Amino acid sequence: MQYPATDFLIIGGGILGAATAWSLAQRAPVGSRIRVVEAGMLATATTSQAAALLTRVRPDPAMAALVAETFHAIDQLNQVLDEPLPLRQVGSLHLATREAGKAYLRDTAASAQTLGLRAEWLDASAVNAHAPWLVSTSSAEALFVADDGYMDPVQLAQGYITAARRLGVEIVQQCRVEALIQEQGRITGVQTSRGVMAATTVICCAGPWSTRLLAEQGVSLAMAPVRSHYWISADNHDLFPVDSPMVILPDANAYARPEVGGLLFGLRDQQPVYGDPATLPADIHGYLFNCDPDGWECLESGYAGLAEVFPAIEQLGIAHYLSGISSYTPDGKPLLGQTAIPGLLVASGCSGGGIALSGGVGRLLAEQALEQTPFCDHAPFALDRFGAVDPFSEAFRIRCALARSNKRSG
Template sequence: MQYPSTDFLIIGGGILGAATAWSLAQRAPAGTRIRLVEAGMLATATTSQAAALLTRVRPDPAMAALVAQTFSAIDQLNKVLDEPLPLRQVGSLHLATREAGRQYLHSTARTAADLGLTTERLKLDDVIQRAPWLSAAADAEALYVAEDGYMDPVQLAQGYITAARHLGVEVVQHCRVQSLVRQQDRVVGVQTDQGFMAAGCVICCAGPWSTQLLAEQGVSLAMAPVRSHYWITEDNTDLFPADSPMVILPDANAYARPEVGGLLFGLRDQQAVYGDPASLPENIHGYLFNCDPDGWECLESGWTELAEVFPAIEHLGIAHYLTGVSSYTPDGKPLLGQTDRPGLLVATGCSGGGIALSGGIGRLLAELALGQAPFCDQSPFALNRFGDVDPFSEAFRIRCALARSKKQSG
């Protein structure tokens, strides 16, 4: 099929590609041609695997600005969509039972105050009332952040796409980008399984597939495919009311939120569980990582700490186990901006936070692509901040996987 040239071509129809398309369409001059190309169906790859916790407290001000922009984007989308997006703004409850967790709570409270967010210290009776499944010793500490929430990630991505289409963005599904095309040093388009597409600017939002795609052009992305996974219990609406908050458990290295009558809970691997960016399949669902294929080792290693605050897990059944691929960087911050190839920008490496960061990333990439002043500091997300790296080396992939192990927040 012959496609006409376009001003901007976005690779990837997940949450980041969708948000970037919408933000670009909002800010580009009238008549600008924007095309989004997705290998399969929109938002059915890594986006659909996300737990989608929208936590606003981030120690880095630039990260906090990205999340705040996502909440602003949701408000904007609700004004143009036929139905409002299903944001569950139930707040987040952070529970600490050990000294390390208490230090995390104190730091979170200070950062929230700096960001102008509302926090509340909770007594244990209040904790149980808000989240009946929790149990903690009398000396435990709890902090509640009212503005946080969660959302179905696919519905948010579809919201971005619908609004982008209203603004004239062309969406092409079931079209796989096979390679980038250069003339001299500049990227001038992409070769797809449906033919060549010329573009004035290419924005790569292809998630974990970005590493191999850009490596063929001599661009090394400092990230690795790392396992994210979670379990969903059987239904128990008495323990898991739909309006109960998300829960962050720093001492157990865990998080949880309600999920259609049950509880969705995640544990972060203490060992390095990662994949190979050179051999990712087209269908990412059911991808097998280097070890612990069913998550039993992770669940067993975190069971004692989790059961201390979630005693019902000893007798509740597990209804589902879901595993996904997250693109992790060594510092847990995304890779955003212009590559050293003119005409090529990238947005990836969200380290498990892509849903929460999506609105801000979309806006930042649109501003950079259009040569506008960015709304927040982009330096924490610089592509070259780690120096020269080999994203295909096992040592580097282990480094990225361990960054997930050290993560405390949602």
């Protein structure tokens, strides 16, 4: 099939590609042609594997602005979609007993106040009322942030896409971008499994596949494919009511939220667990990482700390395990903006926060593609902020994996 040239071509129909398409369609000049090209089906790769915690409190104001824009985007989408998006704005409960964890809670409370978000300290009885599965002690400190929430990541991506389609965005699925086309020093289109597609501007939102694709053009993305994984307990509706909040456990390096009658909980690997961007398969479902392929070592190492506050896990057991890929940068912030090659922009490296950041990422990329004034400071997300890197080297991939290991927030 012969595809006509387009003004903007977005590689990837996951959450970032979908959000960028919708933001572009709202801001681009009338008559602009926008196309999303997805290798498989929309939002079925890394987006579908996300735990999708929408935590608004971030110490970096620019990161906080991206998340705030996602909540604003959800409000906007609800005005144009036939059905409201299933945002569960149940808040987040942060619990700590150790000094390092308590310091994190105090920092979170201070950041919430700066951002104008609601946060309150809870006693043990209030903790139990919010989350019946969670056991607190007299020495514990607990902070509740009321404005946080979570939602199904695929439904949010589909919401962006549905709204984008209504504004004229073209969606091409089951079409893999195999290479970028560069002529006279700028990107002029892409080579796909269905032939050449010419474009004035190309925005790469291809997740972990972006590294290899852009490396062929001499662009080294400072990110690595790192394991994100979580478990889901057996059902117990008394312990896990649907309106209970997300829980962040900095002492256990864990997070949790209700999920279809059970509890979804994630533990962060203390050893670096990462993949190779040069050999990622087209289908990453079931992808095995460099070590601990089934997550048992991570679960065993974090089990004692988790069981201290979640003793019911001993009786409930584990019903499901899901392992996915997150593109992590050394500082845990995304890679957003214009590359050194004219006509080529990137949105990737969201470090496990792509769902929460999606609305802000989409708006920022749209504004940069249109050469408009960005709505927030984009310097923290600059592609070149780490200097020259080799994303295929093992040392660099370990560096990125450690960014996930050291993460304390949701």
